[in-house]
Each structure stands twice: as C-alpha cells, then as structure tokens.
Amino acid sequence: MERLPLGVARIDSILRGGAPPGSTLLAAGESGAGGREFAHTAAAMNALYDADPDLFDLYYGELPDESAVPPEVHYVSFTADSDEIAREMEYTMDDDIVAAAAEEIQFRDLSPEYFQLSPIPREWYVGEARTIEDLGKAESTDDVLGALGDYLNEHAPGNLVVIDSVSDLIGAMGDDVEWNDITTVMRGLTKASHTWDGLIILLVNSDTLAPTEMGHLMDAVEGTFEFTWESGGSQRARTMVVRQFRGVLSQLEAENIVRFETEIHDGGFDVSDVRKIR
Numbered sequence: 001m002e003r004l005p006l007g008v009a010r011i012d013s014i015l016r017g018g019a020p021p022g023s024t025l026l027a028a029g030e031s032g033a034g035g036r037e038f039a040h041t042a043a044a045m046n047a048l049y050d051a052d053p054d055l056f057d058l059y060y061g062e063l064p065d066e067s068a069v070p071p072e073v074h075y076v077s078f079t080a081d082s083d084e085i086a087r088e089m090e091y092t093m094d095d096d097i098v099a100a101a102a103e104e105i106q107f108r109d110l111s112p113e114y115f116q117l118s119p120i121p122r123e124w125y126v127g128e129a130r131t132i133e134d135l136g137k138a139e140s141t142d143d144v145l146g147a148l149g150d151y152l153n154e155h156a157p158g159n160l161v162v163i164d165s166v167s168d169l170i171g172a173m174g175d176d177v178e179w180n181d182i183t184t185v186m187r188g189l190t191k192a193s194h195t196w197d198g199l200i201i202l203l204v205n206s207d208t209l210a211p212t213e214m215g216h217l218m219d220a221v222e223g224t225f226e227f228t229w230e231s232g233g234s235q236r237a238r239t240m241v242v243r244q245f246r247g248v249l250s251q252l253e254a255e256n257i258v259r260f261e262t263e264i265h266d267g268g269f270d271v272s273d274v275r276k277i278r
Helices: 009-014 035-051 053-059 082-090 095-104 111-115 132-137 143-155 166-171 179-196 211-220 249-254
Strands: 023-029 073-077 105-109 160-164 199-205 223-232 235-245 257-265 268-276
Touching: 009 268, 023 035, 023 179, 023 211, 023 235, 035 053, 035 073, 035 082, 035 095, 035 105, 035 160, 035 199, 035 223, 035 268, 053 095, 073 082, 073 143, 082 095, 082 105, 095 105, 105 143, 111 143, 143 160, 143 179, 166 179, 166 199, 179 199, 179 211, 235 249, 249 257
Parallel strands: 023 199, 023 223, 073 105, 073 160, 160 199
Antiparallel strands: 223 235, 235 257, 257 268
16 A cells, blocks of 8 residues: 655655555644644645655655655645745745745635634734625634535545644634534544545644543544653753554554654754664
8 A cells, every 4th residue: 555655754764655545643742842843844845746856855865665645735724824834834944945845735724714703803814904794794613614624625635734733723612613523523534534545634732732632632533643842951852752543553563663753954854763662
C-alpha cells in the first residue's frame, strides 16, 4: 500500500513512506513545542514536491519508494487568511520554500463563518464594516462546522488537508457549539476519511484541554502525535511521541523507538535524534 508523506524525511523513512491513506492525525502539543511547525512542514513539503523539485530535493531529499505525494494540499483555518499563514511559516522556514509552496497550497479562510456572531468588528476579519444586509443574513455559529464539512467533501478525497485548529473550535463552544458537537465531528471526519483515502492533520493545543477532553479527541481519530517540551539542566528540548496510529505504531515498536527528539530550522520541523529502548 502506498503511503502519504508527512513531509519530514526521517519520519517518513522510518514509517515506510508516511501515513496510510485514509488517516486522520491529531497533532497535539504544548505551546511552541513543534505541533504547528510540524503541520506547516507537512503542507509545505508536499506542495513543494511539484512547485519546485530542486528545492524539495535540497530540503527533503529523495522520496521513499512507498510514498505517493497527494495531488493537492489544502490548508483550512478558522481565524487566519493565506497571507497570515504564509507569514507565520516564514518565521521558521526559508522564504524560498514558503514562496514556492504557498503558490501550490489551496487555503480556505473560515473566519467569516467563525466570527460572524461574535462581538469582533467585521473589518477585523474581512476588512469591511457590517451592513444592514449582513445583519439580516447572520446565521448560527454552527455554520462554521457546515462550511468545514462542505469544503472537506469537495477537496479532501485523495489529498492532504491541514485543519488549523481544533482549539479554535473548542474556543467557539457556547449555546450553538457544544463539546459533543466537536467530538462528533471528529468521529464523523475519521469515518469519512476512510473513503476519501487522503490524509487529514488536525492541530490542537493540548494546553487548552482537560485530560478527559484530550482523551475524547484521541479516541475520535486514528493517530496522535504528541509534541512536548523537556527540560534538562538549563536547556529545553522539543520531543515528539506517537501515542497511537493505525498501521504505524507497530513499526515504531518493532524498532524499539519510544520518542523523537526534534528541532526547527530553515527546512521546517525535523527530527534530530531517535530514542530507543536499550
């Protein structure tokens, strides 16, 4: 079976090409521990494969034989547009990578649906003031879930989709969006992904969740990469653990890999070392 590359050469090599088609992967971590950079790298490197093969070869290297790069890369955000996301990528990745990849990534900004019933001024998120006609069109905040579903139905099959982020959905919870809605959407997404045969990466900040809520999310998806900070002496280090992943975790266990030491450089998120059971 072909795999969909995660955009990090060493991880893809260990996982025999990447993630199985039809996977939903939760990139969950502490603030700044690497989860967001991992998602950015996955999107950028998969887009870079077609956008600039020379740059791809320079920063990623040779694609594993089992890997099949998805034909399209989509990035869905509830609070940011394409310019904001590209600017954030440039904070850690080489400008040439971001410029080339951004041309191939298809961005979907759901901030109008996300913010429409909030007290946030309209010009903050769409650049124009609300009119009388807009007030008449205002609908419930659960429309953001409907808009997400419509977009995924059209674009997720066979492709890589990054959803940024589940934490934003949780932050929108209220009279119209409840915790059960979030977990139900995640379970439905996982079920649909089996027929789409693509890869969906869902960002979530674990600092915003209670342990039980985190457990619910992990139970609703097929894979969870956990990104954490480790302290030793006067230094901190980023690490990643594969908590669960259908068709993947067994490969790590076979090689006795328990933790990835990670770093962030011009090529984005990367693995600097692998910890094994001795």
